[in-house]
Amino acid sequence: MTSLDSLDGIAMAKRRGRRLEDTPHTQAYREMLAAVRGFQNAVVQANPSPEELAQMTASLQEMQAMLEAQAVPEVERWYGRGGGRDGKLQLVTPQLRIDVVEEDRIQAHTVAEEFYIGMNGAMHGGIVAAIFDALLGRMASGAQGRVCRTAYLTTNYRAITPLNERLDLVAKVESVERRKRFVSGQLWHGDTLCAEADALFVELLPGHQ
Numbered sequence: 001m002t003s004l005d006s007l008d009g010i011a012m013a014k015r016r017g018r019r020l021e022d023t024p025h026t027q028a029y030r031e032m033l034a035a036v037r038g039f040q041n042a043v044v045q046a047n048p049s050p051e052e053l054a055q056m057t058a059s060l061q062e063m064q065a066m067l068e069a070q071a072v073p074e075v076e077r078w079y080g081r082g083g084g085r086d087g088k089l090q091l092v093t094p095q096l097r098i099d100v101v102e103e104d105r106i107q108a109h110t111v112a113e114e115f116y117i118g119m120n121g122a123m124h125g126g127i128v129a130a131i132f133d134a135l136l137g138r139m140a141s142g143a144q145g146r147v148c149r150t151a152y153l154t155t156n157y158r159a160i161t162p163l164n165e166r167l168d169l170v171a172k173v174e175s176v177e178r179r180k181r182f183v184s185g186q187l188w189h190g191d192t193l194c195a196e197a198d199a200l201f202v203e204l205l206p207g208h209q
């Protein structure tokens with residue numbers, strides 16, 4: 001089964017949204033994912049020698065084969081599950097840490113590592129948008145864990161978003177109309193507004209992918 005073999009969207013989200021239970025086995029998976037993050041950060045910063053590159057490529061191919069031999073259907077995967085205090089187990093964005101959750105407002109923070117660079121010390125704009133998608137999606141899902149999809153997301157880039165520095169995030173629900181949740185968010189570096197976004201999330205109906 002591949003990720004193309006999809007389930008009902010609500011059933012999938014309910015299963016994947018749950019926090020991954022803590023066992024020595026899942027703890028080892030968390031540590032592996034943290035090592036991948038460290039690796040990604042090192043990759044973007046290094047110009048290795050030809051010998052080092054050949055050695056690393058061979059090691060990576062070996063690790064890839066180990067992972068491929070253990071592949072499971074999406075519904076069973078640990079990747080993308082809730083990870084508790086450290087945010088979701090994922091690599092797409094920097095880890096988002098939620099500090100305050102209210103029914104119509106969320107406060108969170110993050111520090112983006114070197115891997116998320118665009119150019120000249122600024123975060124890649126697509127990553128800024130991905131952070132808003134995750135944060136505003138979490139806002140739209142609310143305390144009941146409604147299953148929503150992004151209908152649109154508009155990001156305005158006001159100042160460069162720095163790497164390796166604390167960034168503060170806020171999200172709020174602007175209005176609700178039937179299945180539609182209009183939400184907005186801001187990303188701050190200290191007193192500087194780096195980016196802001198507004199988005200529409202639509203709650204899925206049973207049977208929707």
Ligand SMILES: CCCCCCCC/C=C\CCCCCCCC(=O)SCCNC(=O)CCNC(=O)[C@H](O)C(C)(C)COP(=O)(O)OP(=O)(O)OC[C@H]1O[C@@H](n2cnc3c(N)ncnc32)[C@H](O)[C@@H]1OP(=O)(O)O
Pocket residue numbers: 017082087088096097098108133134135137138141148149150151152178179180200202203204205208
């Ligand atoms: C700090 C954070 C911490 C981390 C997290 C921890 C825990 C996390 C837990 C949980 C968070 C989850 C976070 C994830 C978030 C990521 C979500 C994504 O990225 S989803 C992938 C990208 N989006 C798609 O692929 C959608 C593709 N589009 C669709 O599937 C459909 O178009 C959909 C579902 C959006 C709507 O389709 P229909 O068939 O259900 O409904 P129709 O009738 O078309 O629309 C309903 C209403 O919405 C309006 N509408 C739809 N699209 C619109 C648009 N683009 N603009 C304006 N209005 C639109 C329509 O006009 C209609 O309005 P009227 O009720 O008639 O008033």
